[in-house]
Amino acid sequence: xxxxxxxxxxxxxxxxDADIEVWRPTSKIEPDHVKAELTPERLGELxxxxxxxxxxxxxxxxxxxxxxxxxPRHERGLTVFFTGLSGSGKxxxxxxxxxxxxxxxxxTISLLDGDVVRRMLSAGLTFSKSDRxxxxxxxxxxxxxxxxNGGLAICAPIAPYAATRxxxxxxxxxxGDFVLVYVATPLEECERRxxxxxxxxxxxxxxxEFTGISDPYEEPEDADLVLDTSRMAPGEAVEAVLxxxxxxxxxxxxxxxxxxxxxxxxxxx
Ligand code: ADX
Numbered sequence: 001x002x003x004x005x006x007x008x009x010x011x012x013x014x015x016x017d018a019d020i021e022v023w024r025p026t027s028k029i030e031p032d033h034v035k036a037e038l039t040p041e042r043l044g045e046l047x048x049x050x051x052x053x054x055x056x057x058x059x060x061x062x063x064x065x066x067x068x069x070x071x072p073r074h075e076r077g078l079t080v081f082f083t084g085l086s087g088s089g090k091x092x093x094x095x096x097x098x099x100x101x102x103x104x105x106x107x108t109i110s111l112l113d114g115d116v117v118r119r120m121l122s123a124g125l126t127f128s129k130s131d132r133x134x135x136x137x138x139x140x141x142x143x144x145x146x147x148x149n150g151g152l153a154i155c156a157p158i159a160p161y162a163a164t165r166x167x168x169x170x171x172x173x174x175x176g177d178f179v180l181v182y183v184a185t186p187l188e189e190c191e192r193r194x195x196x197x198x199x200x201x202x203x204x205x206x207x208x209e210f211t212g213i214s215d216p217y218e219e220p221e222d223a224d225l226v227l228d229t230s231r232m233a234p235g236e237a238v239e240a241v242l243x244x245x246x247x248x249x250x251x252x253x254x255x256x257x258x259x260x261x262x263x264x265x266x267x268x269x
Pocket of ligand 1: 086087159
């Protein structure tokens with residue numbers, strides 16, 4: 001520092017010399033030696049996947065603290081949030097996913113289907129923008145609580161507004177992980193199916209503010225997965241979500257999972 005009697009010594013960068021297994025100033029490492037590196041991103045990845053932290057990087061006790069602060073994804077709470085038009089297949093895929101996950105075991109599953117939520121949690125709400133937003137916020141609140149406690153919440157409302165979906169993503173991300181699945185079945189297909197006969201009524205003007213007909217649906221631009229159920233069977237759609245959850249590390253691959261079961265003395269069918 002200028003004018004001070006104390007000289008300031010700037011430390012030079014250090015790195016781990018993997019060849020001779022010591023930490024040294026980078027300038028002293030032989031050019032042909034391997035400098036081991038672990039960037040903060042790579043460390044985050046290792047923790048997310050529950051993989052070992054190399055012991056040259058940090059002592060095991062510190063690694064254990066890091067793991068406690070950032071548990072692997074398969075131990076962390078997760079919300080899988082489906083969004084899409086009425087009749088797009090959200091509920092079918094969400095239910096299929098819930099069944100598949102229960103079958104695999106290892107996770108507690110809470111299914112918050114749009115129609116069921118409307119009957120229970122949101123009875124009395126209309127389909128005005130503000131009531132839809134309130135409905136989605138309630139779903140988000142419950143999903144965040146499930147996620148906070150390490151559970152896996154599956155939600156399947158229309159959730160037509162991007163800002164409200166983003167709010168739910170924020171709420172859940174504070175306490176765990178969030179995955180958005182856009183069930184992008186085209187309106188024509190949803191209307192052709194018209195399972196509940198509601199599109200016909202909406203076209204006839206009997207139901208006002210019907211999503212896709214007389215009310216907006218804002219397509220997500222932040223979806224982690226996009227599924228079109230007019231091009232795939234429900235089982236395939238469920239498989240696609242499972243694959244995403246396995247590749248992201250939220251659930252273990254089937255083989256490993258069966259081994260784990262065996263080691264616990266459970267004999268899979
Ligand atoms: S959201 O907009 O608030 O997310 P939510 O998923 O709960 O909608 O409910 C949608 C379901 O309510 C539809 O699948 C349909 O069966 C029924 N419904 C009744 N009126 C409407 C409407 N005006 N718009 C959309 N869906 C409606």
